[in-house]
Amino acid sequence: MLDLTGKVAFVAGAGSVAEGWGNGRATAVLLARRGAKVFGTDFSGEALAGTGTIMEQEGHKHWAGRVADMTASDKVKQAVDECLERFGRIDILVNNIGGSAPGDPVSMSVEDWDGQMDRNLKTSFLGCKHVLPVMERQFEEEGKGGAIVNVSSIGSMTFHVGGRVHVAYAASKAGLEAFSRATAIAYVRKGIRVNTVVVGMMHTPLVGHRLTKQLDAGADDLVAKRNAMIPMGRMGDAWDVANAVVFLSSDEAGYITATQLVVDGGVTAARPGVIEAPSA
Ligand SMILES: NC(=O)c1ccc[n+]([C@@H]2O[C@H](COP(=O)([O-])OP(=O)(O)OC[C@H]3O[C@@H](n4cnc5c(N)ncnc54)[C@H](O)[C@@H]3O)[C@@H](O)[C@H]2O)c1
DSSP: OOOOTTOEEEEESOSOSSSSOOHHHHHHHHHHHTTOEEEEEESOHHHHHHHHHHHHHTTOOSEEEEEOOTTSHHHHHHHHHHHHHHHSOOOEEEEOOOOOOOBOTTTSOHHHHHHHHIIIIIHHHHHHHHHHHHHHHHHHHHSOOEEEEEEEEGGGTOOOTTSOOBHHHHHHHHHHHHHHHHHHHHTTTTTEEEEEEEEOSBOSHHIIIIIHHHHTOOHHHHHHHHHHTSTTSSOBOHHHHHHHHHHHHSGGGTTOOSOEEEESTTGGGOOSSOOOOOOO
16 A cells, blocks of 8 residues: 655645535545545635545545735745645645636636636646755655656547537647646656556546536536547546545656556547448
């Protein structure tokens, strides 16, 4: 079993958009179950408190949360400083914040475009901006840098013909993957690994909460439709994402950097439909 005892993890977006297990909440709790001390941020106090309650119920004493908007550099810096005051170091950074807004280049407002870039890309940039110097110092002083995992989406890779369009989400998540690889190589000699988990269609509270509104669909219908689109026949869940993030954060992934781990039940590799060859 992956053992993270003695490590400190900073999880950006450690709440969940609604009650239940979002990717960030599951990741924060799984990191704690593996022995890490966990510092979580979220701009929703309620979402963060929900994660705090679970930490308490499970008996994880080394948990701290701070309400912070991770698109604001000064707030990110304050949160990083508070984590250092509380736990003394940062070994793991998880940049989990993200979410899609629909629109093509014509229909999307400039404000929505900028909002998508801020939410999906800038939050990871700012997390790295303020945590990388901490990890670099740890590497210089004790030979231990850290591991960064950014959370992306298969929405950067595949697109539905005639379906929902979300150009800014696609561009910002594709940007996040390039940002991760470039940062990984910039820090490859400094004991810091940077990887991306590329998330498929997961059954998280986000589906019921946001997508049903965006798509004007019933939750049961939407779940059935999403399940049917996946080669494995079902959506994944937040634990599938959390397991991948925790693996990439662990020493067992010590030779893995600048890569993407796709967690999607086979979606991105599959071709739509099967065309039978005519019999001779
Ligand atoms: N759920 C899916 O099906 C799915 C699919 C592909 C990718 N993803 C990716 O997974 C990641 C998170 O998924 P989730 O299920 O945890 O979503 P979530 O919305 O439940 O959790 C994200 C948390 O981030 C917080 N947050 C949002 N903006 C913030 C900001 N500026 N500052 C601080 N906190 C902020 C929210 O309050 C929320 O609690 C995202 O990057 C998303 O793009 C999810």
